Amino acid sequence: MARAPWWRDAVVYEIYVRSFADCDGDGVGDLPGIRERLRHLADLGVDAIWLTPFYPSPQADHGYDVADYRGVEPLFGTLTDFDELLRHAHELGLRMIIDIVPNHTSSQHAWFRLALVARPGSRERARYYFRPGRGRSGDRPPNNWTSHFGGPAWTRVPDGEWYLHLFDAGQPDLDWTNPEVGDEFESVLRFWLDRGVDGFRVDVANGLAKAEGLPDTRRGTPLPFTDQPAVHDVYRRWRRVLDSYAGDRMAVAEAWSDDAELRARYTRPDELHQAFNFHFQVADWSAAAFRRVIEDGLTTTSMIGAAPTWVLSSHDQPRHVSRYGGGEVGLARARAATLLMLALPGSGYLYQGEELGLPQVDVAPEHRQDPTWARSGSTDAGRDGSRVPIPWSGSAAPYGFGPGSAATWLPQPDDWAPLTVAAQTGLAGSTLEYYRAALALRHEHLAGLDEPLEWLPSPPGTLAFGRGRLVCTTNFTARPRRVTVEGRPLISSGAPVEGSTAVVRLPPTTTVWWVRR
């Protein structure tokens, strides 16, 4: 029987390039820094890494504003550094996927610069959404859309036209009805596939197509800039490109769609391979909420034979330790949630630093850099708190982030010394050693296992399910719970389990894996 493609059950580690490791000592992470630290990831036991955008960019949205899709931002290194990183990752047995940002370019992209100096109605403007304004003097935006970062989604240029940007003004939306755009992106995909990347994470995958005529949004009706049917033509084309390369190249969609059926469409057999399941990421800490999102995720993907995905933290959301309440309780819940996630069918996406148990940081207003902060009129603190550079070693900032003592681009807290990779390595009970053990056990017991999940009876406030010989039990409550398990405990996210072989006391806020007898 053919082996299932690697991505169906891979654990993929997200690297936020600015914040992972700094080689040249400027306080900003870079590609050579990642290369130097790849050992950490191989030792951790992940299967693949995902790099956030590292392309030339004015960094208005930290790289999600791409000025040139075929290069490397000098702040992060060179194309040779990229090739070296990829080669080294492959040598260590790690796959590498990269972010592709097709919804918008940077306002510094050559196409947009040409569009700005071209006249209304020109071919140069037709790659973006330039429109006249409303009102007698055209001084009102063409429609009522707002930016995801706050404020209007339109900015006016000196000749009076407006251009659309669903995010920052430095991120103009491309017009995917223009065939030049599709051709350009096919060529960009090939550029990186030819260099050997294993796949892509598709940024704002559900936003590329807009409803014809760019109608106003209206309460109670579907948004005119997400999940439009035409977006799927793009991914059918991309799938043909990916399939034309050897080696199971893949793509995972970032598509925040509430409707399960709409989400499933992105992973139909002739489209992308996976889509993130953000409902799992934002589920409340309760047995009922988790069971609901797990069942929903499994049903959505099984309808079309796709592989489910699970994620708890990312560069866009508060870290799960803090989302679950912070402190000791938050950490206990986060560890329990991770072990539960790693037992589920499909693939899991980890975010850098979660293996250290890092909490969300309350970045002081004067240091905030996320465009959300300014665009929301300083009402939304934005996402900087999950993007603080990784502490590697030492007792004070920058905790070995770079070779010198340069301040990191976002300040690190003073109390991170016990959380560094060095401090946790070899330390019994540390979150890092716990992740390593969990990932090794996942490989041993679940790799390549095509078994669906089977729910098992368990008391209120707990969940239990089996997969193959593995049983996963989670106690979401703050009190011990008795569960019946015919098995031997393999790993606990918290205290060890007590009890006879069949009926055991599951410690509070803990997940335990068992191997069935």
Ligand code: GLC
């Ligand atoms: C995605 C990215 C986010 C970025 C946005 C605009 O949601 O994950 O970080 O700000 O797209 O590109």
